Amino acid sequence: MIPVSARIIDLSKTANLIIHKLLAVRPHEQVLLIADTETKMEMVYSLASAAKSIGCEYTIAIMASRTGQPHLSNVIPRAIEKAFEGADVAIGLTRTSFGPSLAPIQSELVFQKKKLRYYSMALRDPESMMCGGALADYDELKKTAARLKPIFEDGLQLTIQTEMGTDFSAEVPKPEDAPDFNGPCVRIEDGWAAEPGEEAAFPDGEVFFAPREGSARGRLVIDGPVEYVGLSSEPIEMIIEKGKIVEINGRSAEARKLGELIKNIEDAEVIGEVAVGINPSSLRDGNAQEEKKALGNCHIGFGIARGFPGTWMAKHKSTIHSDMIIRDVKVSIDGKVVVDKNKIIF
Numbered sequence: 001m002i003p004v005s006a007r008i009i010d011l012s013k014t015a016n017l018i019i020h021k022l023l024a025v026r027p028h029e030q031v032l033l034i035a036d037t038e039t040k041m042e043m044v045y046s047l048a049s050a051a052k053s054i055g056c057e058y059t060i061a062i063m064a065s066r067t068g069q070p071h072l073s074n075v076i077p078r079a080i081e082k083a084f085e086g087a088d089v090a091i092g093l094t095r096t097s098f099g100p101s102l103a104p105i106q107s108e109l110v111f112q113k114k115k116l117r118y119y120s121m122a123l124r125d126p127e128s129m130m131c132g133g134a135l136a137d138y139d140e141l142k143k144t145a146a147r148l149k150p151i152f153e154d155g156l157q158l159t160i161q162t163e164m165g166t167d168f169s170a171e172v173p174k175p176e177d178a179p180d181f182n183g184p185c186v187r188i189e190d191g192w193a194a195e196p197g198e199e200a201a202f203p204d205g206e207v208f209f210a211p212r213e214g215s216a217r218g219r220l221v222i223d224g225p226v227e228y229v230g231l232s233s234e235p236i237e238m239i240i241e242k243g244k245i246v247e248i249n250g251r252s253a254e255a256r257k258l259g260e261l262i263k264n265i266e267d268a269e270v271i272g273e274v275a276v277g278i279n280p281s282s283l284r285d286g287n288a289q290e291e292k293k294a295l296g297n298c299h300i301g302f303g304i305a306r307g308f309p310g311t312w313m314a315k316h317k318s319t320i321h322s323d324m325i326i327r328d329v330k331v332s333i334d335g336k337v338v339v340d341k342n343k344i345i346f
Contacts, residue, residue, distance in 0.1 A: 007126055011046035014129040018091075019050035019059060019201055022066060022138060024194035025089055025113065025240035027055035032087035034080060037065045038095040040126050059083060059093075066097035070228060073320045074102040081105045084116065091119040098122045098227075102306045102321055109345060111309055112196030121202050123227065124289050133203025133282035133293050137151040138191045141205050144278050145188040147346060148207045148338070150184040157332035158274060160298050162329050164235060168300070170211035170274050171313070173335075177212060181310035185209060199307065200278055203329055205279030205293040210305045212244040213312040216271040220300060224325030225288040229258050238324070245269040258324075262302060267316040273301030273323070275340055276331050291325045298331065299323040 019025045031051045033044050044060055051058045061080050066072050076099040084090055084105045092100030100106060101120040109116035121128075150158060152158070152172060159169045165275040173185040191204035219302055220238040224232040232254035239247035244270075248259045262268045275298060282294035292299040303321040304313045 005042040010043045010126045014134055015046035015050040020190050023089055024077045026249045027095050029056050029088040030086055031056050031058040032083055032090040033060045034092050034100045036094040036096055039093050042124055045092055071319055074099055076100055076103045089117050092122045094122045104200045107201055107306055107309055110199050117193040117196055118199040128332045132290050135290050136281040141283045144191055145190040149186055149188050152207055159332045160329050164221040166221045166225055166326050171215035173209055173212050175236045178311040190300050201315055203293055204274045206277050207274030208273055210272055210308045213275050216240050216243045224291050224327045225286050226289045226324045227322040228255050231286040243271050265320050268303050268320050270316055272303055273305035292323050296326050297325055299325045
């Protein structure tokens with residue numbers, strides 16, 4: 001008998017929102033739910049129940065935990081790679097890695113073949129379905145993201161500054177930078193993925209891009225959590241030159257762990273993503289998946305970002321991607337402020 005938690009009842013409202021509205025799952029579609037051995041399974045079961053209620057077939061695949069194996073963070077078993085091919089909708093719920101979210105087969109089916117829609121709920125706990133960013137008005141979030149996207153696309157350079165000392169910039173990519181890339185250079189994640197070829201996360205809310213090769217530079221003072229590392233007891237300083245991390249300074253255990261990750265994993269020093277959070281409901285609770293979507297926060301990702309096949313990143317290894325959250329930011333596009341802490345300025 002499958003063990004059942006009463007918390008499934010509490011998760012059912014959000015599960016129905018995800019399956020019925022944000023993913024717009026249709027009857028008779030095939031839904032793939034990917035967990036690992038540390039996933040809180042009531043999350044999986046609540047989504048499976050919502051899918052079954054409208055006549056869908058669902059499959060639950062459980063892979064091994066990646067705890068203590070950062071070099072396998074982006075690796076999924078071959079059997080799950082094959083399962084992707086039979087799915088109309090896939091939801092990654094792995095607790096210890098972004099493996100399904102960063103798998104090449106997922107990227108191919110979503111962004112190149114446009115046969116699949118994908119939803120990332122990786123590294124999350126049941127609480128993420130019941131509070132904070134989960135409670136946002138996703139219709140309004142969609143409108144906000146749509147208004148910000150062209151502002152980013154029309155810009156040449158994004159700058160992030162904070163009172164803590166962050167002073168970072170990166171160039172916004174353009175279609176001519178990667179003629180083989182068939183997709184938007186600036187992307188949004190607003191919680192909606194209703195059609196094949198779309199992807200999102202939950203909770204959600206960000207505008208992001210992979211910076212032009214070698215253009216990321218400056219100083220980060222990381223005062224929020226870092227994926228696979230945690231929330232440091234004191235801010236971590238990072239120096240970036242020509243698109244790569246060249247120096248990490250900090251006395252905390254988290255600073256040392258971050259340094260070891262970047263030192264020991266090939267191409268981890270590459271800055272692969274620059275993202276601006278837009279969800280006004282997201283909490284600052286030390287959880288990277290919650291905080292990185294929060295309005296007023298930014299995250300800078302090291303390692304190769306997903307969703308940009310055919311760009312300069314294809315020549316780098318993609319065994320890890322980790323987001324580093326910076327709080328209370330001022331974001332400017334070509335000198336014009338677009339986000340100032342918890343305010344969006346159109």
